[in-house]
Each structure stands twice: as structure tokens, then as C-alpha cells.
Amino acid sequence: MTFLQFAFNNVKRNTRVYLAYFLSSVFTIMVFFSFAVNLFHPVIASKKGGAVELIIGQTEVAILVFSFLFVLISVSAFLKVRSKEFGILMILGMTKKQLSWLVFIENMIIGCLAIIVGIVLGLVFSKLFLMLLGNILSYESLSFYFPYKAILLTTGFFTLIFLGISALTPFIIRTNSIKNLLHGAKRANREIRFSIFQSIAAVLLLGLGYFMALSPQLYDINPLLDKIILFIENAQYTEVILTTSVVVGTYLFFSQLSIFVLSRLKRNRSFYMNKTNMLWISDLIYRIRDNARMLFLVTILSAVAFTAITGVYALSSVVKDESLKDNPFALTYTSSSSNDNEQQHINTIDEMLESYGFKYEKYKSEIIKQVSKDNQVIHIIKQSDYNNRASALGLEQVALDKEQALLVPVYVRFDPKRDKTLSQKNIALDNGEINLEVAGIAPKVIFYSGLFPNLVVVNDETYDKITNIQEKYHSYSYDIPDWLNTLEVTEKLRAKLGVGEHGKYFWSTRIEGYNLENQNKKLFLYVGFFLGAIFFLGASSFLYFRLYTDLNQEKSKYIGMSKLGLSFEEMKKVASIQIAVLFFVPYILASIHTYFAISVLQTVLYSSVLNQFLVVIGVFLVLNIIYYVSVCSRYVNYLKRFIVQ
Amino acid sequence: MYCKLEILKLKHIFKIYGEKVQHCALKDINLSIEKGEFVGIMGPSGSGKTTLLNVISTIDPPSSGEVLINGENPYKLDNSKLAFFRRKKLGFVFQDFNLIDTLTIGENIVLPLTLDGAKVSTIDKKLKEVASRLNIESILEKRTYEVSGGQAQRAAIARAIIHSPLLLLADEPTGNLDSKAAKDVMELFESINREVGVTTVMVTHDPMSASYCHRVIFIKDGQFFNEIHRGESRRKFYQQIIDVLSLLGGEASDFSTVRL
Numbered sequence: 001m002t003f004l005q006f007a008f009n010n011v012k013r014n015t016r017v018y019l020a021y022f023l024s025s026v027f028t029i030m031v032f033f034s035f036a037v038n039l040f041h042p043v044i045a046s047k048k049g050g051a052v053e054l055i056i057g058q059t060e061v062a063i064l065v066f067s068f069l070f071v072l073i074s075v076s077a078f079l080k081v082r083s084k085e086f087g088i089l090m091i092l093g094m095t096k097k098q099l100s101w102l103v104f105i106e107n108m109i110i111g112c113l114a115i116i117v118g119i120v121l122g123l124v125f126s127k128l129f130l131m132l133l134g135n136i137l138s139y140e141s142l143s144f145y146f147p148y149k150a151i152l153l154t155t156g157f158f159t160l161i162f163l164g165i166s167a168l169t170p171f172i173i174r175t176n177s178i179k180n181l182l183h184g185a186k187r188a189n190r191e192i193r194f195s196i197f198q199s200i201a202a203v204l205l206l207g208l209g210y211f212m213a214l215s216p217q218l219y220d221i222n223p224l225l226d227k228i229i230l231f232i233e234n235a236q237y238t239e240v241i242l243t244t245s246v247v248v249g250t251y252l253f254f255s256q257l258s259i260f261v262l263s264r265l266k267r268n269r270s271f272y273m274n275k276t277n278m279l280w281i282s283d284l285i286y287r288i289r290d291n292a293r294m295l296f297l298v299t300i301l302s303a304v305a306f307t308a309i310t311g312v313y314a315l316s317s318v319v320k321d322e323s324l325k326d327n328p329f330a331l332t333y334t335s336s337s338s339n340d341n342e343q344q345h346i347n348t349i350d351e352m353l354e355s356y357g358f359k360y361e362k363y364k365s366e367i368i369k370q371v372s373k374d375n376q377v378i379h380i381i382k383q384s385d386y387n388n389r390a391s392a393l394g395l396e397q398v399a400l401d402k403e404q405a406l407l408v409p410v411y412v413r414f415d416p417k418r419d420k421t422l423s424q425k426n427i428a429l430d431n432g433e434i435n436l437e438v439a440g441i442a443p444k445v446i447f448y449s450g451l452f453p454n455l456v457v458v459n460d461e462t463y464d465k466i467t468n469i470q471e472k473y474h475s476y477s478y479d480i481p482d483w484l485n486t487l488e489v490t491e492k493l494r495a496k497l498g499v500g501e502h503g504k505y506f507w508s509t510r511i512e513g514y515n516l517e518n519q520n521k522k523l524f525l526y527v528g529f530f531l532g533a534i535f536f537l538g539a540s541s542f543l544y545f546r547l548y549t550d551l552n553q554e555k556s557k558y559i560g561m562s563k564l565g566l567s568f569e570e571m572k573k574v575a576s577i578q579i580a581v582l583f584f585v586p587y588i589l590a591s592i593h594t595y596f597a598i599s600v601l602q603t604v605l606y607s608s609v610l611n612q613f614l615v616v617i618g619v620f621l622v623l624n625i626i627y628y629v630s631v632c633s634r635y636v637n638y639l640k641r642f643i644v645q
Numbered sequence: 646m647y648c649k650l651e652i653l654k655l656k657h658i659f660k661i662y663g664e665k666v667q668h669c670a671l672k673d674i675n676l677s678i679e680k681g682e683f684v685g686i687m688g689p690s691g692s693g694k695t696t697l698l699n700v701i702s703t704i705d706p707p708s709s710g711e712v713l714i715n716g717e718n719p720y721k722l723d724n725s726k727l728a729f730f731r732r733k734k735l736g737f738v739f740q741d742f743n744l745i746d747t748l749t750i751g752e753n754i755v756l757p758l759t760l761d762g763a764k765v766s767t768i769d770k771k772l773k774e775v776a777s778r779l780n781i782e783s784i785l786e787k788r789t790y791e792v793s794g795g796q797a798q799r800a801a802i803a804r805a806i807i808h809s810p811l812l813l814l815a816d817e818p819t820g821n822l823d824s825k826a827a828k829d830v831m832e833l834f835e836s837i838n839r840e841v842g843v844t845t846v847m848v849t850h851d852p853m854s855a856s857y858c859h860r861v862i863f864i865k866d867g868q869f870f871n872e873i874h875r876g877e878s879r880r881k882f883y884q885q886i887i888d889v890l891s892l893l894g895g896e897a898s899d900f901s902t903v904r905l
Contacts, residue, residue, distance in 0.1 A: 001752045001759050001768065013747040013788075088743045091704060092804075093732020094760050095725040178704040182743075 003098070007105040017081075017548060020541040021074045022114055027537055028070070029118025029158055031530045032063045034129040036150035037122065041130065041142055051520055052137065059527045063534065064157055070538050071165045073297070074545065075107065076172045081549045086173060087181030096170065103173075104166040111162030115155055122154075123147075136522040138515075198252050199260040205249030212242045213596035216603045242600075246593060250299050253589065255292040259285055276570050279561070280577045287550070287578060294546050295586050298539040302590035302620075305535035307597040310616040312528030314601065314609035315521045321607045323517060325412045326449040327510035328393050329363070329477035330486060334451070337472045339504040345497060346476055352496075353480070356489045361479040363389050367452060368463070369471040373431055379452040380429070381408070382463035389446045392479055398439075398457065405436040406457035412449050412606050421454045429458075430468045447475060448508055486511045536620070540627060543582065547631060555642055562643040571643060572636050579635065583628045591617050650680040651716070652812055652844045653701065658710035660696055660867075670696045671707070671867045683838045683845045685858035687886070689893060690850075693867040695816060698848045702814050703731060715811055732761055736805030736843070740817035742797040744789045750800045751776075751785035757808045775803045779833065795826030802833060806843060813837075815847040819854045831857045852890065856883035863889055 001009075011018065035056050038044060044052055079086075086099060094102075122129075127144050134142040174180070211218075215229040232238060262285045266272050272281060288295065333349060335342040353360055365385040370378045386406070387397045398406055405427045427436040436458065446455075480486060490509050500506030558571055566574075598613050653676065660671035670693045678684050688694045699705035700712060703719040711718055719730050736757075737743075744753045751772060758768045776782045781799050784792050792800070798818060805813055815834070819827035835857045838845050847858065855861050856879050863870040871889055875882040 001755055002765065003759055003762065006748070006752070006756075006759055009752065010747045084743075085745055085747075088745060089756070089760070090728070091702065091731060091737055092757050092760060093728050093730075093735075095728035097725060098728075098760060179699055182704070 003102070004105065007102050008109060010102075011106050011109050017078070017545070018110060020544040021078075022110060024070065024534075024537045024541040025067075025110070025114040026118045026121065028063060028067050028534050029115055029154060030122045030125070031534060032060060032067075032158075033119050033122035033150055033154040034126060035060055035063075035527075035530075036153050037126045037147040038129060038133050038142075040147060040149045040153075041133075042145065043139060043142055044133075052133075052523065055520075055523055055527055059531060062531060064161070066534065066538065067158065068161050068164070070541075071111075071161055072168070073542070075165050075169070077542075077545060077549070079103065079169060079172050083173065083181045087178050087183075090178045091182065099173070100166075100170050103169045107162055107166045107169075111158065115158050115162075118158075119151055119154055122150075132526060133523075136526055137519055194256045194259040194263065196260065198256040202249050202252035202257040205245040206253065209242050209246035209249060210592075210596050212238065212245075213600050217599065246596075247300060250589065250593070251292075251296045254288065254295045254299075258288050258292075258585075262288070276574050279566075280574045283557075283574070284578055284581060287582070291546055291582065294542055295582065298542055299586040299589050299593070301535045301539035301542075302586055303593035303597070305532040305539070306590055306594040306616060306620060308528040308535070309532035310594060310598055310609070310613050311601055312521070312525040313616055314598070314605070314612040316518075316525045317612055318605060318607040318609065319517050319521050320514065322605065323510055323514035325444070325606045327508070327513060328445060328448065330360075330480035330483035330511070331478040331490075331507065331509045332448055332451070332475060333478075333505065333507040334447075334473055334475040335505040336503060339501070342474060342505065345505065348496060349476075349478070349493060352489055352493055353478070356486075358480050358482055358486065358489070361392060363392055363477045363479070365389060365475045365477070367455075367473040367475060368466055368469050369473065370429060370466070370468050371470050372428070377454060378427070378429070379455040380463065380466065381452075381455060381457055382460045383457055384460050386442075386446065386457040389477065390442075392477075393444070393446065395443060395446075400439060400457065400459045402459050402462050403435070403437055404439040404459065406440055406442055407438055408442040408446055408452075408455040408457060409444065410450060410453040410455060412445055427456055429462075429466060433467075434462060434465065436462070447477065448510075451475075451508075483510055484514075487515060536623075539586075544631065547579065547582070547635065551635070551638065555639060558639050559642050568640060568643055571639065575636055575639065576632055579632050580628065583624060583631075587621070587624050591620075651677055652680050652682075652714065653678040653846065654711075654713040654716075655701070656711040656713070658697075658700060658707045658712070660693070660700060660705070661708045669867055671700070674710070674864070674867075674869060676862065676869075678844060678846065680844055681838070681842045683835070683857070683859045684847070685855040685861040686846065686848045686864065687850060687852075687855055687861055687890070688864040688870070692864050694848045694850075694864060696867075697864065698814060698816050698846070701812075701846060702735070702737065703727060732757055733808065734811040736808070736810035736813040738798070738801050738805045738813070738815040738818045740820040742789075742794075742801045742821070744797055744801060744804075746789045748789075749785065750781070750787050750789065750792065750796075753789070754785075754800055754803045754807055756804060761808070771807050775807045778837075779803050793826070794822050795829055798822060798826070798830050799833065802830070802837070806837060806841065809841070810843065813843045813845040815845065815849075817849055817851075818847065819849065819851055824853075827851070827854060852883055852886045855886050856880075861886055861889075863893060865893055 039053065039056050039060070089099065089102075126147065130142040130144065212232055215232050218225060218229060235241070262281055265281055266285075272278055331349070333345065335345070350362075365381055365388070368380045370380065372378065383398060383400055386408075389395075390397055400406060407422050407424065409422060422441055425438055427438060428434070429436065436456075442457070486509065490511055497507065554575075558566070558575075562568075562571065594617065595613065598609060602609060655674055655676040658671050658674040659669070662668045662670055674697060686694045686697060696705065700707050701714075703712075703714075706720050712720060714730075714734065717730075719727055722730055744750070745756075748756075754775065755768050755772050758771060763771075772785070776785060779799050779802065781796065781803060784796055784800070789797060789800075798821075802818075805815075818834070819830055822830060831854050834845060834847070837843055847854070849855050856875070858875065860872060860874050862872045870893060873882075873885050873889060
């Protein structure tokens with residue numbers, strides 16, 4: 001046996017330990033490679049600086065950072081478990097250099113294998129990935145090409161990661177004391193300590209983070225609360241503070257609060273002394289203490305995975321809804337008085353729509369723009385035109401008298417409490433010659449989001465009296481029931497009319513916005529799904545590894561207890577509860593984190609994404625249960641072999 | 646007149662643990678062991694015998710005093726030279742065998758040669774020799790969890806002597822074995838010592854195991870207490886050991902009952 005064979009045997013015969021780590025690495029590399037294949041595809045590469053390049057490029061960076069941390073944490077955990085083995089080797093005369101070399105070769109064997117397998121799998125699936133991306137971007141097809149650049153990039157970066165981590169190993173193993181390596185530095189009997197202060201800090205920090213996430217929804221309940229919320233909204237680095245407090249809170253939750261709670265549970269004698277409760281509680285305290293960092297990491301990784309997947313899933317499923325709300329009409333053409341071609345353009349649009357066989361309804365409105373002395377822009381529409389549109393949109397008709405006005409929101413997500421133009425009580429037109437009282441606020445946008453800010457509806461007679469006219473617009477809105485198929489006709493129209501002419505006319509369609517949003521959101525879905533999957537797999541790999549390494553210690557403990565008369569059923573119960581806590585506490589906490597992260601997202605969306613959140617959380621719950629059941633049964637079966645029957 | 650060759654020499658060894666609360670594990674230990682000797686170290690629990698062996702093993706430097714192995718102070722060597730020193734000159738046998746379980750028995754045995762970068766032909770030849778001497782040819786392909794404790798300890802001994810070390814160090818080699826296996830292992834130590842001439846130092850608290858030695862050194866509370874030499878009869882030596890132990894006054898449970 002040569003030195004190389006020795007290293008190789010170590011890896012080959014340790015597959016059970018390395019499997020989860022290896023598979024996660026392969027999956028990560030495969031995804032990285034596939035994205036690189038997309039990125040370097042001739043068609044994509046020719047469109048430099050586009051959304052695709054930006055989104056996928058940033059994802060690649062995120063994968064690299066994650067990979068580095070994942071490999072670092074896994075490798076250092078592997079090395080700690082093997083300290084006794086290293087002690088034996090050192091006492092047999094292995095030099096530090098040889099030890100580093102051994103670890104290096106082992107890492108490189110696993111790393112190279114993972115890179116090769118990841119790239120080969122990536123090549124196998126690359127056609128599929130290219131098809132997916134082609135579909136997302138609505139390109140005809142992204143043909144297969146030989147991605148030598150992607151291969152080079154992936155091999156290069158991941159070789160660097162594995163090399164870098166291997167170079168760090170001498171710092172991870174403390175080779176100075178063979179005695180400690182051999183006999184294991186005694187840790188298990190350290191006293192359990194926790195700080196009540198830090199436990200309270202955990203609760204406060206989590207509470208602060210959650211409160212900040214929810215604050216926009218809590219507005220208008222209590223004046224004092226409102227002040228706090230406005231203060232938070234105006235504070236700088238809100239996101240940084242929010243994220244930090246949740247992350248630190250999570251860490252303290254595991255390192256302090258959980259131990260605090262379990263210690264309290266211990267004080268409840270009638271519960272603690274009840275049958276096997278004593279066993280799992282006392283043991284769990286030690287396990288959580290020893291695994292606090294790992295549990296923290298698993299929670300954060302899961303939370304990121306859940307949030308990424310819920311986010312992209314929610315975005316992609318509400319996109320149609322959002323476009324409908326942003327553009328209540330399929331097409332809106334607006335012309336100012338200086339435009340001589342207005343009628344000609346409208347005829348073109350009508351003819352084009354008819355030639356494609358679309359059925360449509362057309363709604364024409366006239367809007368006056370006024371600028372008051374204090375430079376405030378106000379747009380005015382008469383009641384009959386408003387009611388015309390209202391009927392098309394299924395809104396209530398209004399009947400204003402001469403002194404009344406109705407305000408119309410300009411953005412879909414209008415907020416009467418904070419949008420100042422919507423909180424006006426009186427409207428002054430013609431520099432104060434016409435004074436109107438606000439009778440109410442229209443329920444939604446009647447042109448499209450962003451057009452005609454500070455829009456008011458007035459009685460037709462009042463409208464006719466207006467003298468101060470800065471500009472007069474004609475706006476034509478088309479209601480086309482079959483709007484989803486209007487992309488082609490829109491492109492034809494764009495070819496004829498262009499995007500508009502400054503100060504003369506401009507026009508907007510629902511289908512274009514929908515299409516763009518849809519592409520971006522599908523791209524996010526594509527990227528977010530894989531990122532989420534990588535993070536979740538990484539988190540699972542940590543858990544698996546921890547359980548595996550604890551097994552030996554657990555084994556001797558259970559053997560001892562079985563000699564004292566612990567039955568197999570009881571042992572199964574104790575082990576199952578403990579593993580369940582390690583599996584599901586991070587899951588539950590990550591789900592709660594995700595819920596609050598999603599409620600931040602909710603503030604920029606019109607539709608509720610609660611259902612999507614529940615679906616994602618549910619799917620992960622099922623995955624987690626499957627994973628738990630399979631790991632737990634393997635674990636218990638392994639222990640069963642050693643227990644005294 | 647023959648020239649005495651001193652393999653191991655300890656001069657005024659002290660070992661102090663702890664910073665605030667200091668505990669003196671070894672106090673002024675002096676020891677000289679000649680080539681070919683088979684020496685046992687005995688003492689009650691906590692007497693410092695394992696610390697002493699660790700000091701000799703070059704893995705736990707003494708607080709003061711000098712360790713000379715073959716005239717050389719290993720603690721004056723730098724890390725890699727010290728590793729070479731252990732690899733060439735020392736052999737170790739432990740209570741819990743310390744075989745590496747990702748390797749087969751055969752691969753475990755050849756580890757010291759592998760680390761030294763020996764040629765495959767040399768490795769194979771030496772493995773064959775040592776395996777036949779220790780009668781473990783049949784288990785070379787097995788993994789560590791497939792063999793009995795006695796076989797595992799035989800493999801560990803094979804690993805400790807395959808590179809013909811100057812000094813063989815054993816820490817409770819029979820501690821995890823039943824009496825039959827313990828006897829086999831001790832007979833093996835004795836025959837290796839006699840036939841190959843390896844100088845052997847063994848820590849034990851089992852009088853039966855100790856009775857195979859030429860000389861047994863007793864320590865108590867980190868200090869030298871007594872030493873006795875074996876005459877012709879091992880049975881008689883065993884009785885002498887028992888006598889010293891009772892004089893030492895360690896707890897009775899520290900010493901196993903008669904199993905000759």
C-alpha cells in the first residue's frame with residue numbers, strides 16, 4: 001500500500017460519512033455549470049448587459065460563496081471527527097506535512113470526482129436547461145453547443161475552492177498535541193451554562209425583526225404605534241437592521257434560549273421525572289449545546305431556501321393578476337392637443353385590431369391638465385367620461401354635484417393614509433376660482449398605473465367652466481377580452497407608431513408589461529428554485545453529518561442504558577424525540593422567518609401570496625418528514641444491533 | 646565483560662499539570678533501560694504511570710528533566726524530525742488497539758512503512774514475515790470490525806514491530822482482552838523480545854501481564870517506589886509482584902485477581 005492508495009482507501013471506505021457531502025457538492029456544481037452553460041450560450045452572450053446576464057451572473061457568485069462556506073464547514077467537521085485517527089497516524093510517525101498532504105489528497109479526490117460528476121450530469125441535462133431558458137425568454141430555441149468555456153469556468157472555480165480549503169486544513173486540525181488528538185480533549189462533561197440576559201435578548205431581537213417586517217401592515221391601529229412605524233420606515237439601513245436582528249436572534253435562540261427553556265422544563269419535577277422524559281430532556285440539552293451552531297446554520301439556510309422559493313413562486317403566480325391591476329385596459333393611447341395625427345393613429349389601431357380579428361370596446365376620455373400657482377399639477381376628468389370608464393371596469397357610477405370632486409388614485413397600491421394627494425379635503429381649480437369639496441376616492445386606477453397623477457373627477461358643468469388649461473389630452477382605452485394574444489399585433493403597431501413622440505402622443509399595452517414581467521419572474525423562478533434547492537440540500541447534509549458523527553457516542557450510551565433495563569421501545573422513543581427536535585425546530589423557526597420575510601415582499605405586491613407560502617412550506621414539510629423518517633429508522637435500526645435484548 | 650547499551654534514560658523527570666491549581670504528576674523520576682530489556686511499569690490508578698509512558702512516547706514533554714532515547718533527546722528535535730524519529734525508532738501498542746477502521750488489517754500493519762515511503766516489494770516482504778511470525782496471515786484482508794480483540798491486538802503488535810523499532814512502548818496492552826487472549830498477547834511480547842531483541846516498556850496494572858517482564862518498576866504518587874527483577878520462575882515473580890502491590894496499598898479493585 002502506497003501513500004496514495006492509503007488516501008484513496010480512506011475515501012472509498014468512508015462513503016457513508018461522505019455521501020451526503022458528496023451529493024450536495026455534485027448538485028451544487030451541476031447547477032453552477034448549467035447556469036454557466038446558459039450564460040455563455042452564443043445567443044445570450046450576444047446580448048450583453050441584459051437581465052439574464054445580471055441575474056444568472058449574480059446567482060453564480062452566490063453559489064460560489066455558498067460552496068466555499070459549505071465545503072469549509074463540512075471539511076472542518078470531518079476533520080474534528082477524525083482527530084483520533086490523526087493522533088494514531090502522528091504517533092506512528094506521520095509528519096505534519098504528510099498529514100496535510102493526506103487530507104489534501106482526500107479532499108481533492110472527493111472534489112475532483114464531484115466536479116467531474118457535476119459537469120457530466122450538467123452536460124446531460126444542459127439541453128433541458130437551455131430549453132427551459134429558451135422558453136422563459138421566449139426565444140425560438142437555444143441550440144446545444146459544446147460549452148468549453150463553462151467547463152473551464154466551473155473546473156477552475158471549484159478547483160480553487162477545494163484547493164483553498166485544503167490549504168486551510170493545517171489550521172483546522174490542531175496537530176500540536178498528539179496526546180489530545182489521541183485521547184480526545186474532554187468536552188462532554190462541561191457544565192451547561194446559559195445567560196438569562198442573552199435568552200431575553202434572543203426573544204427581543206427576534207421580536208424586533210418580526211415587528212419591523214410586519215410594521216407596514218400594523219399601521220393605523222394606534223397613534224403611538226404609527227409614530228414608531230413611521231420612525232422605522234424613515235430609518236436608514238432598515239433591511240440591514242432587520243436581517244441582523246433576526247440572524248443574531250436565531251443564534252441566541254439556539255445557544256441560549258433553547259437551553260434556558262429545557263432547564264426550566266427540568267425544574268418541573270413531575271414532568272421531568274416521568275419515565276423517559278428525564279432521558280431525552282437531559283440529553284437534548286447537551287446535544288443542542290454542542291450543535292447550536294449547526295442548528296443555527298441549518299435554520300438560516302432553510303429560511304433563505306424557503307424565502308427564495310416562496311418569493312419566486314409567488315411572483316410568478318401573481319404576475320397576470322398584477323398586470324391586470326396595473327393596466328385595467330389592454331391598450332391605452334394618449335394624445336396631447338399638439339398631435340396632428342391623433343385620428344390617423346386611432347384608425348390604424350382600430351384597423352389593425354380588426355384585421356387580426358380581435359373584438360374590442362373603445363373608451364375615449366378628455367383630460368385637462370392644470371398647474372396651480374404653487375406649481376402643483378392637477379389632472380381633471382369630467383364625470384361622464386369617468387362613468388363611461390367605470391362601467392367598463394365594473395365600478396360604481398358616480399353623481400357629483402357642482403361643488404364636489406372625486407379623487408382617483410394613480411397607483412394600484414394606493415394608500416389613502418400616506419398618499420398626500422389622496423388626503424386632500426378640498427380642491428381648488430383655476431387658482432381658487434372654483435372650489436370643490438372632496439366627496440370620496442375612486443376604488444382603483446382607471447387608465448394605467450402612473451398615468452395622470454392627482455386626477456380628480458368633476459361634474460360635467462363644472463368641467464366646462466374651467467378656463468386655466470395647460471394642456472388637453474385625449475385618451476383612448478381599448479378593452480380587448482382576448483388580450484393575451486395581442487403580442488403580435490402590438491409588435492406590428494409598434495413598428496408603425498413607435499413608442500410615441502415626446503409631448504405629442506404615447507401609448508401603452510398590458511401585454512408588453514405582462515410579457516416583460518413574466519420573463520423576469522420566470523427567470524427568477526428558474527434561478528430561485530435551484531438556489532433554494534442547493535441551500536436546502538446543504539442544510540440537510542449538515543444535519544445528516546451531525547447525526548452520523550454523534551452515533552458512536554450515542555451507541556455506547558444506549559448500550560449502557562439497555563443494560564440497566566431500557567427497552568427497545570423506550571430507546572426508540574427517546575432517540576426519535578431527539579432527532580425530531582433537531583430536524584423540526586430549525587424547520588419551524590425557518591418557516592416563521594420565511595413568513596415574515598414574505599410579508600415584507602407582500603408590501604410591494606397587490607395580491608396575497610399566503611397560499612403560495614403555505615404550498616412551499618407544505619412541500620418542504622413533506623420532504624422533511626420523508627427525510628426524518630428515513631434517517632430516524634436507519635438510526636434506530638443501527639442502535640438496535642447493539643442493544644441488549 | 647560486555648558493554649551495556651543504554652536505550653532509554655530518564656533523568657530527573659518532573660511533570661506538572663495545571664496553571665492555577667498545580668498538580669505534580671511525576672516527581673523526579675530516574676530510569677535506565679538497556680537494550681533487549683523487557684520492563685513493566687506498575688502503580689495504582691492515578692500514580693502517573695500513563696503520564697510516564699506518554700513522556701517516554703515523545704508526545705507529552707516533561708516540565709523538567711531529560712529523556713534520552715538511544716542517547717538522543719527527542720524533545721529537542723523539531724516537529725518533522727520528531728515524526729521521523731517516532732517512525733523509525735518507536736513502536737506503539739495501545740489498550741484499545743487504535744487500528745484505523747477504514748483500512749484492512751494488512752494495511753494497518755504496513756502503515757509505518759507506507760509513511761516512510763518504502764518500496765512496495767519491501768513492504769510486502771516485511772508484511773509476510775511479520776504476519777507469519779504473529780500467525781495472522783488469515784486475517785490480513787479483513788476489516789478491523791471483523792476480527793476479535795485478541796486478533797486486533799496481534800495486528801497492532803505487528804504494526805508496532807514491522808519497522809524493527811528500537812523501543813516498543815505498550816500502554817495496558819491486555820486491558821481490553823479476556824484472560825486467554827491476554828495470555829497469548831503476553832507470550833507474543835515475550836517471544837518477540839527474546840527472538841528479535843526489541844527493548845520493550847509496558848504499562849500495566851495486571852500482575853499476570855507484568856510477570857512476563859524481566860523487571861517491574863513501581864511508582865506511587867508520581868514517585869519511584871520500588872523495583873523488582875525476575876528470577877527463573879515466572880510464578881514466583883508473579884507472587885513477588887502481588888506482594889509489592891499490597892505493600893503499595895492501592896485499592897484492591899485496581900488489580901485483577903489471580904489468573905495464572
